[in-house]
Amino acid sequence: MRAEPGRSVTSKVLALLDAFSPATPALTLSELARRTGMPLPTVYRRAAELVAWGALERGDDGRYWIGLRLWEVGSLAPRGLGLRELALPVMEDLYEVTHENVQLAVRQDLELVFIERIAGRHAVPVLTRVGGRFALHATGVGLVLLAHAPAEVQEQVLAAPLERYTELTITDPRRLRRCLAEVRRVGYAVSDRQVTMDALSVAAPIRVPEGVVAAISLVVAHDRADPVALAPLVQAAGRVVSRALNSSHQG
């Protein structure tokens, strides 16, 4: 064959899945080929197998999208739906008490992924999406996850340029380092208008014996907020989820 060497079949299959994103949830065959840089017949054959299994689905117009079978399998991820199931009752309690946005996130590599979100209709709008990613250095949940991440992860984040979202976003590595130390010391994180100028978030860690695996937060309008008053509430929620998580591990 004229196959360009050095590429496994598995990596090609995974590259096909990688081509889909929140911005482009449906793609034609040609678009898939262009995005993955793979020859069209190759994409055609791999995609056909994925459709047969249900990892992709194909519309009458020929476009591919992520299939329900993949969603089903993905829902088995302990750090995804598993964590959500444990945390949801607590998140609902937080929502009942405050009627503000409640968020749950975990770290994946150098970013965070939102696992669940309860968005109050009358609460301040947030731009997060379940399954979506965000930088670690700006949000409340991000600061908690970063503060308790392995040193190597922290160094990588601190070494890269820190994207600025508002004039209050911390973009100085030295300041961020001090901020993370403070997060560890007090046991919660406050992000005051560091993502948008109208919102403030307070976040607390969710722990297993090995360390922090997730973070839970409240996002409120910055002018309606008293972080110090909210912190115990969020911390308590984090502890309840932690306990549920630890007791579910050792069944």
Added chain:
Amino acid sequence: MRAEPGRSVTSKVLALLDAFSPATPALTLSELARRTGMPLPTVYRRAAELVAWGALERGDDGRYWIGLRLWEVGSLAPRGLGLRELALPVMEDLYEVTHENVQLAVRQDLELVFIERIAGRHAVPVLTRVGGRFALHATGVGLVLLAHAPAEVQEQVLAAPLERYTELTITDPRRLRRCLAEVRRVGYAVSDRQVTMDALSVAAPIRVPEGVVAAISLVVAHDRADPVALAPLVQAAGRVVSRALNSSHQG
């Protein structure tokens, strides 16, 4: 090679994902090999690639589980999270009004898959799990989905033995056929103690121009229920979601 012919690499990768289930969300290498019937070195190599990409994760004890990256990609499924996002506000309204269980499901092959569930703490317990499957012939959502499924799907379900869950489960194909006709006629389905002897569900279709793509239901204690009174509520909810779905399709 001594490779047993007739098996694509892609199918092996997908078989690995298939090995995981709600009952067995974490597996050792040997377990994976046994479950898939594949030689251990083959499993080892494919699994290593899946771990590198994030489709699987591996614990310190060597066990594999579904990775967060796969959950992320799965969350792009239009029939999964996409549908959920549209339906959730309506489901919450239904919950606020009734404080009963609210369920959202789609059909996948000859079964249904639960996409979302709001379980009232004080409502009758339901045994469904988000991401879980169930037979089409017993639940309210199942009857709606089956009633509006392609004729070929209906025939397959009617031809197979219909599992009995309670003494009221419809297991006679002729009776089920009449029941489905009634569901189509009145525009909603009632499942009275057909899954458990304490619960009754009322379900309505969610439609796109091409047909019914999902169903929404209320599950209530059977002795507290008046199906005829609940039906308009659930039907209205179905219509609201349908409208949201149709307007999101055409941008």
Added chain:
DNA sequence: TCCGGCCTTTCATTCAGTGAAAGCTCCGGT
């Protein structure tokens, strides 16, 4: 009618994948 995307199939070629076997590591029993 012809042209230009886009999708699908064919076919000769070959490298990624293979599995037996051997080596490794850890653990529990003696």
Added chain:
DNA sequence: ACCGGAGCTTTCACTGAATGAAAGGCCGGA
């Protein structure tokens, strides 16, 4: 300490699953 066993990882010679150029459909617009 030594042994046996179970589970994991690596090696190696071999080959069939995967490949991509090319050609053959199939629209829909000019």
